[in-house]
Amino acid sequence: MTEEKKFYPVAVDAPETDVTPLTLTMVGNLLAQSRESPRKRILQKLHKSHGAGVHRMFNAMQPGTYITPHRHLQPAKDETVLIVAGAMLVIQFSDDGTIVSHTLLQPGTENFGIDVAPHVYHTYIVLKADTLIFEVKDGPYESETDKDFPAWAPREGSEEAEPYLLEMIKDLAERANAAVEAAKAAEAAEEQAEPAE
Numbered sequence: 001m002t003e004e005k006k007f008y009p010v011a012v013d014a015p016e017t018d019v020t021p022l023t024l025t026m027v028g029n030l031l032a033q034s035r036e037s038p039r040k041r042i043l044q045k046l047h048k049s050h051g052a053g054v055h056r057m058f059n060a061m062q063p064g065t066y067i068t069p070h071r072h073l074q075p076a077k078d079e080t081v082l083i084v085a086g087a088m089l090v091i092q093f094s095d096d097g098t099i100v101s102h103t104l105l106q107p108g109t110e111n112f113g114i115d116v117a118p119h120v121y122h123t124y125i126v127l128k129a130d131t132l133i134f135e136v137k138d139g140p141y142e143s144e145t146d147k148d149f150p151a152w153a154p155r156e157g158s159e160e161a162e163p164y165l166l167e168m169i170k171d172l173a174e175r176a177n178a179a180v181e182a183a184k185a186a187e188a189a190e191e192q193a194e195p196a197e
Contacts, residue, residue: 008036011043011057020046022058027084030060031130039156040126059133061088061126066161068154069093070147071125076118077138077146083107084119086131089172090114093121094158097152102172121150125169 012030014020030044040062047055069091072079081090083105092100104127105111116122154160156180 008038009033009042010039011045014045014048016048018036022046027058027060027132030058031132036097041067047139050139052139055135055137055139055141057135058084059135060135061072061086061124061131062129063131064165065125065126066156066165067123068149068156068161069097070149070153071121072118072137072146073148074145075138078118080113080117080136081105081116081124082113082134084101084132084134086126086128088127088131088133089125090116091123091125091168091172093123093150095121095150097121097150099168099171102175123153125165125172137167 012033027042030042034040036043042060044058044060045055046057075152084107087104087106090103090105094100103111103114105114149155151190
């Protein structure tokens with residue numbers, strides 16, 4: 001007996017309604033689908049067509065999902081992300097693939113979203129299960145031009161993708177540890193410099 005291969009969608013189509021409540025049921029179902037998906041993520045589209053001038057969507061993601069570093073340059077498209085639940089890092093890269101910066105996004109904190117210019121290479125690293133973002137990006141969508149992928153980043157689904165993601169996480173952890181050690185050293189030096197009473 002052969003095992004039937006299950007279909008996992010990349011995205012859920014937008015509801016047909018003109019006024020659509022954004023409900024806990026909608027995002028709960030989406031998060032459940034992201035847990036089952038081999039990609040560990042799935043979109044809920046709110047825009048009705050690829051040709052829409054503005055694309056709005058929820059993206060439900062799980063730790064371990066790999067989003068190939070990319071930018072939205074040709075044609076130029078801004079991207080805005082608000083985090084609704086969970087936690088993730090936004091990584092900015094230089095044109096040669098060096099990590100320039102990273103920003104932790106969590107709901108209810110100082111950094112609850114990000115706005116990315118078209119020329120910036122970036123990716124997202126999901127840190128908590130059931131991370132949910134709301135994303136807005138200029139349309140229309142053309143699969144061939146929506147994302148500009150650099151030569152230095154492995155593509156999603158390739159053998160190199162998972163090792164690359166793990167190496168990026170290791171690099172960021174080492175940077176965080178170095179920052180903690182530098183802060184401790186600065187604090188100790190400050191305490192030593194204080195005059196005795």
